Amino acid sequence: MTEIWILVAANPAIDNLVSRGRELGGQLVAVVAGDRSCAEAIAASGVDRVVWLGEPGATPVEARAAAVADLVAEAAPRVVLAASHPAERVLAGALAGRLGAPALTMVSSVRLEADAVIVTHATFGGVAEETVRVEGPVVIVDECGSVGTGLPVPIEEVTATAPPTLTVVETRMSSTTRVDLGKARRVVAVGRGLARREDLALVEELARALDAEVACSRPLAEGLGWLSRDRYIGVTGQHVHPDLYVAVGISGQLQHVVGCRDAGTVVVVNCDAKAPYFGECDYGIVGDLAQVVPALTAALA
Amino acid sequence: MKIVVAFKWAANPQEATVAADGTVDVGRATLGISEYDPQAFDVGRRLADATGAELVGLSVGGPAATSSMARKAALSRGLDSLVTVTDPSLDDAAATRTGAVLAAAVAQIGDVDLVLTGDASVDLGVQLVPSVMAGLLGWPAVSQVTALSGTPGDLRIERNQEGGTQVLLASGPVVVSIAADAVEPRIPGMKDILGAGRKQTTELDYAALSVEPLVAYAVVGRARPELKARQGKVIDGADPAAAAAEVVAALRATHVL
Incomplete structure (x- = not known):
């Protein structure tokens, strides 16, 4: 029977991977590098088997990549799935290296043929799409989804000989609560068009009027630090698919748009009539955001 | 003791044109050091200065990756020397091949305790190359790193992770991806650019590197995304x-x- 393996570092939200695996058919085996609570959540998320490496202790989970790769390489599955989180990417990359297998991201379809795996995925940051035929194992890094539900299966514990060269000495939790933009129905995103940090209040008021989450393009989170990193939408940030996406002062550079391409309705506010985003929106207003944004808030009242 | 900065000489896909059949043409796009890589050069230079290590740049790609422009751009960013591996077949190579060639080159360079990278390449952006390389070297990989201190072999690593930050201690060799907001990258000055011409570049022979064999695959279709x-x-x-x-x-x- 065909086996599909799912790599889990520490995040049990894998229902999208489980459905992908189910579509392919065969037995779904999850290998978990994280702690027991993660393994238990995975065991009840609709997979057929869970292989757990035991408590990681002070070893960061991705330092167990070699042990995970050993286990999966021995099982020799045709398809391996992993969520697109940083630690999961480390497991996926190390395994792809071990197997010499292609590692594909931004995947839209996967199909099994008798002697090959056919995968369609976006490339070059999302500007193009290609379909590849792989005669051998393939590692797929995909959107994760939510925590799934299913009948719990037993957890098979194996002994991992993690390299003792990497140790966690301190973990600091941030005081700000983490937002999950992936589940937001409405998002108001702001970009470099915002001249002053104080004007962020205008955007926050609009978001409140819409009951929307506030997000941003990369420079506001990583360069200026006006918003937290988990609110940054783009190719290396969050990927969102809300019903309504309002982009304020964002020109529509591809690296941003890739992160919100599946939004239902897109509204763009920008002072530059030539901004590329006006070519990819449903409704656009050409004007100064300091005037247009409060006007939108007022119109919603 | 050497610190390697693995970087990419890449085209910005913003300037790429995509034909109706999905073929990507980056021919007219400006090539440069991939947008997220300069942070790795700066973090590497500081650590090399503090520890007396040698800072070696490493770039894998098509023939353009060893052009005079590419060499100068890299060597003006604080490297002591540069190593390139180029071959027409490595132009736009996918993550597994690039990672495997980097791993083979790091092994060839020798005496390397630390490899630094950016957090994503500007063109393909798959964020898997550092971990492929680490997997093949048998080293751990750590991503989203904001600060490094200590010495390679006894390295203190601070990184972002979901909901906060974490400090790790590495007692062996490690591949570290530097977060885009770790440092504000320095722009090379005239002195750096003039000095770049006097630094050494070594071109490794791709055919002579022992790169792991890879699973064969073929592109059977291209399209513009709907x-x-x-x-x-x-x-x-x-x-x-x-x-x-x-x-x-x-x-x-x-x-x-």
Whole structure:
């Protein structure tokens, strides 16, 4: 029977991977590098088997990549799935290296043929799409989804000989609560068009009027630090698919748009009539955001 | 003791053109050091200065990756020397091949305790190359790193992770991806650019490197990704209140609100 393996570092939200695996058919085996609570959540998320490496202790989970790769390489599955989180990417990359297998991201379809795996995925940051035929194992890094539900299966514990060269000495939790933009129905995103940090209040008021989450393009989170990193939408940030996406002062550079391409309705506010985003929106207003944004808030009242 | 900065000489896909059949042409796009890599050079230089290590740049790619422009751009960013591996077949190579060639080159360079990278390449952006390389070297990989201190072999690593930050201690060799907001990258000055011409570049022979064999695969189709059809209704906001009222009315009429 065909086996599909799912790599889990520490995040049990894998229902999208489980459905992908189910579509392919065969037995779904999850290998978990994280702690027991993660393994238990995975065991009840609709997979057929869970292989757990035991408590990681002070070893960061991705330092167990070699042990995970050993286990999966021995099982020799045709398809391996992993969520697109940083630690999961480390497991996926190390395994792809071990197997010499292609590692594909931004995947839209996967199909099994008798002697090959056919995968369609976006490339070059999302500007193009290609379909590849792989005669051998393939590692797929995909959107994760939510925590799934299913009948719990037993957890098979194996002994991992993690390299003792990497140790966690301190973990600091941030005081700000983490937002999950992936589940937001409405998002108001702001970009470099915002001249002053104080004007962020205008955007926050609009978001409140819409009951929307506030997000941003990369420079506001990583360069200026006006918003937290988990609110940054783009190719290396969050990927969102809300019903309504309002982009304020964002020109529509591809690296941003890739992160919100599946939004239902897109509204763009920008002072530059030539901004590329006006070519990819449903409704656009050409004007100064300091005037247009409060006007939108007022119109919603 | 050597610290390697693995970087990419890449085209910005923003400037790429995509034909109707999905073929990507980056021929006219400006090539440069991939947008997220300069942070790795700066972090590497500081650590090399503090520890007396040698800072070696490493780039894998098509022939352009060893052009005079590419060499100068890299060597003016604080490297002591540069190593390139180029071959026409490595142009736009996928993550597994690039990672495997980097791993083989790091092994060839020798005496390396630390490899630094950016957090994604500007062109392909798959964020898997550092971990492929680490997997093949048998080293751990750590991503989203904001600060490094200590010495390679006894290295203190600070990194972002979901919901906060974490400090790790590495007692052996490690591959570290530097977060884009770790440092504000320094722009090379005239002295750096002039000095770049006097630094050494070694071109490794791709055919002679022992790169692990890879699973064969073929591209059997290309396409432009399907974009959602959009209304494309753009209004002049000279009268902000009127424009806002029109858009809000349209959103209500289509039951978005």
